[in-house]
Amino acid sequence: MFSIIPTSHPALFIEPIHVVYGLIVYVVYLIIHRLILWPYFLSPLRNLPGPPLGNPIWGQSPYIIRSETGIPQREWVKQHGPIVRVVGPVGIERLIFMNPEALHQILVKDWLDYPRPAFLKNILGLVTGYGLLTVTGNDHKQMRKAMNPAFSIPNLMAQTSMYFEPIDGLIEIIKNEIDNTSFPEKGKEIHVYDWMSKVTLDIICETAFGYKADSLHNPHNELAEAYELLLSLQSGPNLAKFILLVSLPGGTRFLASEWAYYHRRWLEKIPFLSSASKLVDAMHRIRKLSAQMLQEKMKDSILIDTDISAKRDIMSILVRARKVEMDGGKGDFAMSDRAMMDQVLTFLGAGHETTASGLTWTLWHLSNNIECQQRLREELAPIFANNARPDYRTLKDLQWLDCVIMESLRVMPPVPLTARVAAKTDYIDGVLVPKGTLFWIPIRIVNTWKKIWGEDAEQFNPARWLQLPKNYHPTYSMLSFIAGPHACIGKTMAIIEMKAVLSALIVNFEFEPAYAGQVAKPAAAITIKPTDGMPLRVKKISKL
Numbered sequence: 001m002f003s004i005i006p007t008s009h010p011a012l013f014i015e016p017i018h019v020v021y022g023l024i025v026y027v028v029y030l031i032i033h034r035l036i037l038w039p040y041f042l043s044p045l046r047n048l049p050g051p052p053l054g055n056p057i058w059g060q061s062p063y064i065i066r067s068e069t070g071i072p073q074r075e076w077v078k079q080h081g082p083i084v085r086v087v088g089p090v091g092i093e094r095l096i097f098m099n100p101e102a103l104h105q106i107l108v109k110d111w112l113d114y115p116r117p118a119f120l121k122n123i124l125g126l127v128t129g130y131g132l133l134t135v136t137g138n139d140h141k142q143m144r145k146a147m148n149p150a151f152s153i154p155n156l157m158a159q160t161s162m163y164f165e166p167i168d169g170l171i172e173i174i175k176n177e178i179d180n181t182s183f184p185e186k187g188k189e190i191h192v193y194d195w196m197s198k199v200t201l202d203i204i205c206e207t208a209f210g211y212k213a214d215s216l217h218n219p220h221n222e223l224a225e226a227y228e229l230l231l232s233l234q235s236g237p238n239l240a241k242f243i244l245l246v247s248l249p250g251g252t253r254f255l256a257s258e259w260a261y262y263h264r265r266w267l268e269k270i271p272f273l274s275s276a277s278k279l280v281d282a283m284h285r286i287r288k289l290s291a292q293m294l295q296e297k298m299k300d301s302i303l304i305d306t307d308i309s310a311k312r313d314i315m316s317i318l319v320r321a322r323k324v325e326m327d328g329g330k331g332d333f334a335m336s337d338r339a340m341m342d343q344v345l346t347f348l349g350a351g352h353e354t355t356a357s358g359l360t361w362t363l364w365h366l367s368n369n370i371e372c373q374q375r376l377r378e379e380l381a382p383i384f385a386n387n388a389r390p391d392y393r394t395l396k397d398l399q400w401l402d403c404v405i406m407e408s409l410r411v412m413p414p415v416p417l418t419a420r421v422a423a424k425t426d427y428i429d430g431v432l433v434p435k436g437t438l439f440w441i442p443i444r445i446v447n448t449w450k451k452i453w454g455e456d457a458e459q460f461n462p463a464r465w466l467q468l469p470k471n472y473h474p475t476y477s478m479l480s481f482i483a484g485p486h487a488c489i490g491k492t493m494a495i496i497e498m499k500a501v502l503s504a505l506i507v508n509f510e511f512e513p514a515y516a517g518q519v520a521k522p523a524a525a526i527t528i529k530p531t532d533g534m535p536l537r538v539k540k541i542s543k544l
């Protein structure tokens, strides 16, 4: 017990219990401030249009988590216009800016002031390594400069032929599956997402590392199984759980630790952590296999120049660039082993599931638009009659193929939303946005905005690419690969790969919905994979 005034005033003694009361009052005030005072009365953003604040603790989060990714945000933009404020959980505010000028400021002009928020970096870092997807500023500039040559057009032109070994394998497998049914002429119901996932995994392993995963022929391929486990975790509630875990101090480090891996069976027993234990398991296996691939690649760097210079895969190009820097005495700027390892994980994480989802949704749209599908077949048939492995230029110049792929990526962008945070206070589109404010980059919402794309903006209509709407802006009307210095480095590669796989499928098979009234079931997570594996009826084409 102690006193700050003379003992003749016993009523003013401060006892330890008073300190405890004081602390309780302070914490209660902080909670009330966070949940009520700030969002309702104090935030400078409080007068922006947006949905009701909702439940004081969760705000709009339960609705977002339960819904298809991007759909709540699209509805709010329809109701409230091009600037929207959404609150929750725990009073956190998030903004949506739709206008091109605002997107230009956030993604291009002032991109260094609007980095990816910590929770996104942590989740991406866990799943895709601490490579291009997580670094920012000068580190990002240097890393991107080192990687750009691997994605150059001449290199992609040389790589296109590598896609066809897995593609031919896929075509043969599907043909056999159909032939082995009792009535091959009726085709077979196939979960196309599963096959798209395998073919894109084999392609990325081959083109990124020169490694033949052959998950198409090997159902128990370790890498494919680990990714299957990882991707099975894609759901709104799981994503919310992972965001919470990586936002706790030490949470990301814990999930990435050896301890968590070796004790994952314990974690599995705690209901809240059971999906995290699967994440830990999948990530550990993917990291182990990636390290093996990298080790193989590093052996290349001690090969004589002629051996390695013949290799066109992305890692060989990076290994060669590193060797040149080291030989030239610029070792300080060369990528470390750790950074190289992160690139392996980044290519696998960023370049596999996105392309698989993109292809799956394209097949879904074509199954529901038989005329578009037939028109595509007619465009492709003469090309494939001459050469079943068309080159980069040929694939690039096919007009209807391009319309179909662009339209599918517009309506169902594999990454429907991403996020940014304001690192400084500044005006955006006339709104004073305080430092620390979170944004959604509204990819799917911009892609289907009626103001740009017209009344049928949400419909799949490839013909719109033959005559683009007058409000179309080449950078800010279709954000599937976003824009600016963080725009997807694999864009051209992804598009040409999708074209190669889709065209081989369409000249060989017809795709229809698996049953009458089938509805799409997209996941509510970082990518938009179908939750049911996308069953479609697939028939062999007898005559083109």
Ligand code: HEM
Pocket: 116, 132, 133, 134, 144, 346, 347, 350, 351, 352, 354, 355, 358, 413, 414, 415, 418, 419, 479, 480, 481, 482, 485, 486, 487, 488, 489, 490, 491, 493, 494, 495
């Ligand atoms: C249809 C397929 C794809 C889509 C829709 C897609 C979409 C995206 C999006 C939206 C981003 C920005 C994420 C953000 O900043 O928050 C991104 C970044 C990135 N993507 Fe892709 N991607 C695809 C395929 C690929 C492929 C095939 C690769 C590589 C082999 C790749 C590698 C990357 C990398 C490294 C980044 C980070 C770029 C940076 O920050 O500098 N992506 N992608």
